[in-house]
Each structure stands twice: as structure tokens, then as C-alpha cells.
Amino acid sequence: MSYQIVVCGGIVPDPLQTLEPVAGPAGPALKNEMMLPAVLDPWAGHALYEAANLAQKMPGAKVYLVSLGPKAKLQQVMMNIAQKAPFELVALDGAAGGFTDAQETAAALAEAIQAIPGLDRNKLLLFGGWESATRGAGATLQIVGELLGIADQFQGVDELKVQPDGSLEVLERIEGGKHQMSACAGPPAVLGWATGSLPEPRNNPQVGMQNMRAIMPALQKAKPVKTGAGGLVFKSVALPKQQRQTRIVKDTPAEEIAREIVAWISE
Amino acid sequence: MEDILFLAFTESDGTLSQAAREVLGAVRELGGTLRVALAGAQTQPAAAALANCGAAKFLAVTGPEFAQARYATDAAAAEALCRASGASVVVVPSNSRSARVMPGVAHRLGGRVDSHITAITADGQLNVTRWYYRQRMEAVVERAQRPWVLLLEPGCHAPYQGTGGSPQVHAVTVALAKNHQRTQVTGVRAPATDEQTIRPDAKLLFVAGAGWTKKQADGQIHGAEAEQLILGFLGSSGASLGGSKSLVEQSGEGQAVLRFMTHLNQIGQTGATPRHPKGLATCCHGEEPHVVGWRFIHERRAVNLDANCGWARGKADVLYVADAFEVMRKVNALLKAHAAPSA
Numbered sequence: 273m274s275y276q277i278v279v280c281g282g283i284v285p286d287p288l289q290t291l292e293p294v295a296g297p298a299g300p301a302l303k304n305e306m307m308l309p310a311v312l313d314p315w316a317g318h319a320l321y322e323a324a325n326l327a328q329k330m331p332g333a334k335v336y337l338v339s340l341g342p343k344a345k346l347q348q349v350m351m352n353i354a355q356k357a358p359f360e361l362v363a364l365d366g367a368a369g370g371f372t373d374a375q376e377t378a379a380a381l382a383e384a385i386q387a388i389p390g391l392d393r394n395k396l397l398l399f400g401g402w403e404s405a406t407r408g409a410g411a412t413l414q415i416v417g418e419l420l421g422i423a424d425q426f427q428g429v430d431e432l433k434v435q436p437d438g439s440l441e442v443l444e445r446i447e448g449g450k451h452q453m454s455a456c457a458g459p460p461a462v463l464g465w466a467t468g469s470l471p472e473p474r475n476n477p478q479v480g481m482q483n484m485r486a487i488m489p490a491l492q493k494a495k496p497v498k499t500g501a502g503g504l505v506f507k508s509v510a511l512p513k514q515q516r517q518t519r520i521v522k523d524t525p526a527e528e529i530a531r532e533i534v535a536w537i538s539e
Numbered sequence: 540m541e542d543i544l545f546l547a548f549t550e551s552d553g554t555l556s557q558a559a560r561e562v563l564g565a566v567r568e569l570g571g572t573l574r575v576a577l578a579g580a581q582t583q584p585a586a587a588a589l590a591n592c593g594a595a596k597f598l599a600v601t602g603p604e605f606a607q608a609r610y611a612t613d614a615a616a617a618e619a620l621c622r623a624s625g626a627s628v629v630v631v632p633s634n635s636r637s638a639r640v641m642p643g644v645a646h647r648l649g650g651r652v653d654s655h656i657t658a659i660t661a662d663g664q665l666n667v668t669r670w671y672y673r674q675r676m677e678a679v680v681e682r683a684q685r686p687w688v689l690l691l692e693p694g695c696h697a698p699y700q701g702t703g704g705s706p707q708v709h710a711v712t713v714a715l716a717k718n719h720q721r722t723q724v725t726g727v728r729a730p731a732t733d734e735q736t737i738r739p740d741a742k743l744l745f746v747a748g749a750g751w752t753k754k755q756a757d758g759q760i761h762g763a764e765a766e767q768l769i770l771g772f773l774g775s776s777g778a779s780l781g782g783s784k785s786l787v788e789q790s791g792e793g794q795a796v797l798r799f800m801t802h803l804n805q806i807g808q809t810g811a812t813p814r815h816p817k818g819l820a821t822c823c824h825g826e827e828p829h830v831v832g833w834r835f836i837h838e839r840r841a842v843n844l845d846a847n848c849g850w851a852r853g854k855a856d857v858l859y860v861a862d863a864f865e866v867m868r869k870v871n872a873l874l875k876a877h878a879a880p881s882a
Contacts, residue, residue, distance in 0.1 A: 285672075287673075291672050291675055291676065293676050300678070314809040315809060370671045370672050371671070373651070374642065374652070375646065375651060378646075405672065405673050405809070406671070406672060407671065408655060408670070408671065408672070408673055409642070409652070409653070409654050409655070410638055410642070410654055410655075411642035411645075411652050411654060412642075414639070414640070414642040414643040414646075415642055415643065415646045417643065418643045418646045418647065419646070423610065423611040423614075423718060423719065423721070424610060424611060424721055424722050425610040425639065425640075425643065426610070426639075427635070427638065427639045428635060430802070430803075441725075443728065444635070444639075445635065445803065446608075446635040446636075446727070447634060447635060447739060448729070448735075448737060448738075448739055449729070449730065449735060449736065449737025449803045449804075450727050450728065450729040450730075451727065451728040451729075452608060452635070452724060452726075452727055452728075453724070453725045453726045453727065453728055454609070454722050454723065454724050454725060455722065455723050455725050456721060456722040457721040457722070458721075466802070467802040467805070467809065471788070502651070503651065503682055503683055503684045504651075504653075504680050504681075504682055505680060505681045505682065505683075506678055506679075506680055507666060507678075507679040507680065507681060508678060508679045509671070509676055509677070509678040510676060510677055510678075511675070511676050511677075512676075512677060512834075515853045516839070516853055516854060516855065516856055517856075518851065518852045518853055518854070518855050518856065518857065518858050519856065519857045519858070520846055520852070520858050520860065521857060521858065521859045521860065521861075522846055522859075522860035522861070523860075524859070524861070526861055526862065526865040526866045526868075526869050527869050529842070529859045529861050529866050529869075530866055530867075530869030530870040530872075530873055531869075531873065532859075533819065533840065533842075533859075533866070533870050534870055534873045534874060534877070536817070536838075536840065537742075537743055537776055537778075537817065537819070538877075
């Protein structure tokens, strides 16, 4: 079967940046939010790389990346991501911060997916990260799946194998460092990826050039969408305050440190 | 006052997990009218255990087709229970099973969902606390939309410990279509008992950083000894193992690796934020293990060679400036001596 793999992937502030909440006109926001460098959401990135890897093995398969974010930021991130894997971008121009509501984001994504020309839902695998690094709700993908009428959903996916009969074998993370194994009859299905098993692909300039030909027009025609807090009222947003008074132990024999550690863990 | 539904999926033997009882303990303090909804292959043992929890009504979806943690059937069961209860607020234990389905269920009900909740308070209106940007900032929020589905994290409240009884349980029927069972759960893949390094109930989280696989003072990498020391410590202390992102990802980059370390061990931005009373970080020098991965660790100590490690200072209670190899050799020897029977 030639799958149509749609990856929902947002953009997030670079995890190495210092983040500070501030009060904005429409609710909480990040200080200097538009100035912060952005990256593709880490778990969505894993989903994209898994999608590209699967598509490479399945003749006729195609990967779409549906991404909602401020257009300028999307362009910045796509310059890098385009070199990693072949995909067709569906861009939505709107707020991508953590203080937006999953329901509104999901509605915008679902509408964009439904508008993809020639999309066959019987061949559809809807990929994404199982949570974002912004809102971190783990809710958007399930709601997109519901809006698209997909009743086979998996979250925390680390492995997907297509069986000879076309069924899908899925490994999902569950409690205690274990995986639940499932067999799904086939598409359509929603798969919210955890880290999967693939490393980040090396940059491939040829893939980048090929992607960018379509990415720039896609960015130019990015549909503006309005996403907000969706009825969520923020009474406070704050950085955790506790700064610990760290006791520094140095120039101390390892044996003495070991005794202290053993006594502490035995308490 | 809200009409509150406590909803939980039962374990394979029909009982409730500790995490579910914790959520019930929290829900009972919110006031309002409490209802209990259970779903699973068996629900009677759980209902009996909660008989005196103060619920006005018990509802259950019971049957072998609800034994599997499968989206289609779980969502159908949860949706039916929520509709039958008519509750305005639905509180659910946050675990892999409920987190998979409850956002979809909230959508079907025309409501809203908020997940990873760490506290719920009711002072005239319901306020919930949750973290944003991967545990970097904490927010208190409220909503006007109902029904409001809340997934409460484990470890945030004392579990309900009531006496049992024989409550009247109203069976809720769910008509399943053929496509509800396109997916079959075929099993659980778990590491062998002696290889299991993730122990959610452990008192101590041991975090290993990339320093374990770097060149040591003699200019050599001691990967095999690092493995031996870490596994030895896990074995004798019963600790759970966490790893920094850089260490976990080394396997994909062709560098020296700790063979038992997988992405499941990863803590931080793209990993877990586990809950343990104590944490000991070794050879870690980054923000992620010390800030994000440690968010819910109460007592924290670190061993590394850099007295000025900006992330350990201010985040750990104690920073031992020492060679982790040397310290852990001694720690393991002491633990072994403690465990050995006296002559």
C-alpha cells in the first residue's frame, strides 16, 4: 500500500534558551518570544524522521509536514529541516506558543489536513510527537484523529513495523520502562511518536534543494489561523522559585564521600 | 458546586492501581457531588474497595473487550460513562492508558481536556496547576467550558484508603462496532528482570551523564567499568536509572555507550520527569538532568568534577566534587559490605 503519511509538527523555542513568562495582551507569553531561535518540536522531529524512513521503504508513499507557527519562524526552521528528509510542507501561519489551547490547534490542523489535495484517508497514517515541548498536553494529535474520524490511535510510539499482510505492529511506551505491543489492521491510524529508534539524519543538500522548491511557495501561501487560549484562564504563570543552597564538598577523600552517600540513601 | 466524576480503568484483576486511589483521594477533597466510573474486564473488586468513598453513584463498563488498553474500546467506554454520569468535571488518573484516550473523549463530549495536572483546588471555582514548556514554568488555570476532563499525575496526593463494601453498581452498556476492534493488544515487551533499570517505585533515581563514557584521567575510556559500576549500584541500592540526553543519544552517534541505557531511561526535555524521593546525578553537566529531569525529585545530590557546574549549583542540595568512578567504586563496596551477612 502506498501510504500517505501526514506529520503534525510544530516549532518550539530552542531548548537551550532561557524562557521567562510575561503577561501579554492576550494572556501569558514568553519574554522576547519572537526573538528566540526556534527548532522543530523534538518529538515531532522523531515522527518526521520515522515517516521519511517508512516512506523510503514503501514505493509511492508520500510525507506531508503540517506545521503551525509564525510564518517567519517556520521559514527559519524549515531551512534546516528541509535538509533532513523529503516532505511536502503544509504551512499554517499562527501562534505556536505553549499557552494556546489544544482544541483550537487541533481544529486548525485537521482543517489543513482535510484540504490536502488527493488525500486518501484509507491510506492515511497521521504522525506527530506524543507531546509538544511547549504546551506538553499530549492532546492535540488525539483530537486531530477524532476530527478525521480515526479510531485506531497509539501514543508514545517507539516502533512501527509493516507486516507482510499490511497490518501494523506498534510498540507504545507504558509504565515501568515497558512497551505495549499491538497489531492494527492497517491505515488509517494515528501514531504519536516518542523517540523512535532513528538518529537525526545528516543534512543532505540535495534533499534540501528539492524540498525548498516547494517549501517557499507553501510558506507564501500559508493560511492565517487564529489560535488562542480557547477559554483557558491563566491565573498565574511563574518560574519555579526554589534556588537550593548547594553544599559544595571538595578536597574530600572518595571513601568519606561514599560513606556519606550510603548513609543518605539508607535513611 | 461541580458534579465530579472519578473515572478509572481497572487493572487486569479488577482492582485499582495506587495512582488511581491517589486521584480519588484528591477528588474527595473537592466537594460537590462525587460519582465513580470504572471500566475494564472486571470492575466489581474496585467498586467494592471504594464502597465507602462517599460516591453518590457507581457506574461501570465491564467486559472482556475492555480488558485491552486499546484506543477505540477505551474511548467508547469512557465516553459512555461520562455521558451516563452527566458530570461537569471528570478527573482521571494520568497513565499511559487514560492519557491515550481522554483527549479524544473530551472532544467527543464537546468539552475540554487538561493533562499533567499536579494539583486541583476548589475555592468556589476549580483551579488546576500544571507545568508548561517541559516543567520549566508552572501555571494555575481555570476554565468555563464543561465537561472539563482533568488528568492528574501520580504522586501528587495520598491514596484513598477506605473500607470496602458492596455498593450498587449501575452497568453502562456500550455497543461496539466491528471497527472498534481493528487493533489487538498482543502483549507487553519488558526487559528481563535483571535488566530492568526503570523502577518507578524506587526511592532513589540514579542519573548517569555523558561523562561516564568520556576519557578519564589516564586518557582512556572506561566504558566496561562504567557499566559494571552503574549496574552494581542499581543492583545493590534498588535505584531507578535515568540518563542524560547526550548519553542516551551516543549510541546513534557511534560513540562509546552504556549498553543498558535506552531512550526510555532519558530524563529531561525529551525524556521523562520521574518522581522519586531522592536523586543522585553523576557525571552530568547539563541543564536537562538538573532542572527538567529533577523537577519532581525532592532530595538531590550530584557527583562531578566541576565545582562550578552552573546546573548542579543551586539545583542540588549537595555537590561532591570528585571522580565518580572512584566514589561509586567505594559506594558499591560499602553497599556490598552492608548486604553481606555478618560472620
